[in-house]
Amino acid sequence: MIRRAAVVVLMMLSTAATAQDGPSKADFAVASAAGDRLDTGRYLDAAEALRPLAFDAAGKPKAGFVHDQWAELYTLMTAEPVDPEPSPAEDAEAKAMAERVAGATLRDAISEIVARAAKTRVVILNENHGLPRDRAFALEVARALQPLGYSVLAAETFMVGDKGVAMSKLAKQGYPIQRTGYYTHDPVFGDFARQSLALGYRPLSYEQTGEERGQPRGRAESIARREEAQANHLAQALAADPKAKFFVYVGFSHVTEQPIDDGDDGKSQWMATRLKAKTGIDPLTIDQTNLGPLMDDSNGLARRALAARNVTRSVVLFDGDHPMTVGQYAGAVDLQVYHPVTRWVKGRPDWLAAMNRRAMAIPAGFLPKKGERLVQAFIAGESDDAIPVDQVLVRAGEDAPSLMVPGDKPLRLVMRDPAPAKP
Template sequence: MMRRAAVALMMLPAAVMAQDGPSKADWDAINGSLKQLKDGRYLDAANILKPLAFDAAGKPKPGIFYSQWREARTRMTAEPAGPEPQPSYAPEAKAAAERLAATTARDAIAEIVARAARTRVVILNEDHGLPRDRAFALEVARALRPLGYSVLAAETFWNTDDQAPMARLAKDGYPVHSSGHYTQDPVFGDFVRQSLAMGYRPLAYEQTESGGGLSRADSIARREEAQSSNLAKVLAAAPKARMFVYVGHSHVAEEPIGGYGNAKQSWMGALLKAKTGIDPLTIDQVTLGKRASGYNGLARRALAAKAPGRSVVMFDGDRPVTVGQYADAVDLQVYHPATRMVKGRPDWLAAMGRKPMAIPAGFVPQKGERLVQAFVASESDDAIPVDQVLLRAGDDVPSLMVPGDRPLRLVMQDPTASPGAVAAKP
């Protein structure tokens, strides 16, 4: 379990990992939370971290515990916990907003398709705390498949010497709790489930060693080297294969960007480009995302009117515009329209092929919180739910958003209690 905890921590954004390393007590809490996740106990996984994520007054304590608690809560709601950062009015933030305000919007998927036809590698990043990014990844996977893209390489997939997790994933056609860390999110899980149904083959390429004892910069460099080498080997062995690579944050950069001590650092995208000679299509969702930082607040306001109901990329004439940390290090930056809540759920879930399903009255808690999960009935007990919602006694009851063409089983999960299940059909 310690190795999996270490790998899960390696997947965190560099900004989080820049903090001092966890103590033994911290590791115990992290391992306890990960153990609950592995057992499918989402509510307990979040509750273990909560006392460490907040101070005595209930104020968030910035750091790894709050970040992990927020991620755990987001898995149960599909929307990020906590408010969107307040806009920054710093000169660089104002300049980026002004530049983007003067741009022209193009449909993101159409632009990705046009450019993906000219390469064999597409790299898309995500903010690990925004399931919305994973729904867009499914849109991209759908659009790339007719172009011959058939390999889905995801940073989160567990990479083992025997490749047992990927063998099972390919055989089953759906993720389980041992498939990966971020795939434990139902939105990510269904992105993978639907991609495999389209004919994609899953590929794990993560570093298999934790790199303990190294500096932060050296640890990152070792990881990027391992990731890029693993992908390069697959591309060399299958020279006609087209690959969709789904990563977190900076791994997408195909040019060196600022790292620790302001030194330029080459991340996976840049190393893969150098190793293979392939110029990948690199796409950033993080910079203009709703959780990135206060840096993009003014920019998001400027872009809101340019993206009514669709995801867009910004152009100055025929030149894509990229700003922030990944300026000139990625080909495209995506801005997603503001989320609308419909029956208590994000509107973008419907684009994943979901329909609303009312939660039976007997599943609504009379006190406290309860997690209600929907599983595809034919899948194994350790499968990732296709959807789940967190209910609070006395609050409005949201809908489940589920596929409308297959039998489901509903499960209610209370804190520290064994789930109870009943069969249901949508």
């Protein structure tokens, strides 16, 4: 049986991190140690476990796998990325993309998704794993799909292992705990799951098992095995409940329903492509990543062109009557979403308010006199290993951000300081 810490490391690897050389044994070891801390709710300690390999002696970030994971962990405590967007590429391809999106017609994303979701029984939405903002939009989509009869939430992150027991427990308790999945450690993802369950969604895990993973020979075979396993599990669930409608939430390329370039002069068939072939169902596929921040430098000019249009809601792009898709997934997804530029209100991103949150000042007794502290808000009555509904980093001598919490539920607040440094 594979240790869960090793599984966590594998789940932490984004598509971009699966280069042939890959992370070193030391990288995997420190990531596993961070995963162990994260599983006990020690977010600050998990990030600190990564710091020695994420930064050099002068405190400068060391580009690579470990720093990416450090930044992702810190994002769980801030709700917004800690790293700046990369400087835009200005080559001919980037300029052409910017010119296209500048001339696109913009339509309300939720309205367009609802209209198209009514014509299928499978909607697949992806995320950038480093952007909690994508998960807040996923909750908007879940709310909008529920009146259409969508009742199954299949999430890539939901734990494998004994699937039936894990998912039945999640459905019964109505909220995620520290071992529900890796990405559900994020309070935004956790509350997306919590609110979706309250709407009546049934959770479904469909990730490959350790046995299905096996010992692949290289990146291409690893991808193929995982995508085939995921598609098989979803196809079986769809066949077992032929009237149910599925909302499938994935990361990055799993959303593509056509083969896409794999970077090695070939093409990869990702999960949605395989699921479509196995079931004959044409899913509605929606990409949030190619027009989002932190993808790479290729979309920077396009994002600037869209930001200049001052959109105030999430939109999808059209060229006349046809959806416009650009970047790596052009022609391989049905819709691409662009979210408005984040604005800060009382030290927190404005999009949190759309999750039925209100601002709550942190009590004075919870503010640190030195260093930094994580202040967490939990829903009262949930177990000690529940995912917090919100959390913020507070630093001594700086203005404290607000907690963003539900206005209709009793809460309990917890403060967590970093573990003392070893002598």
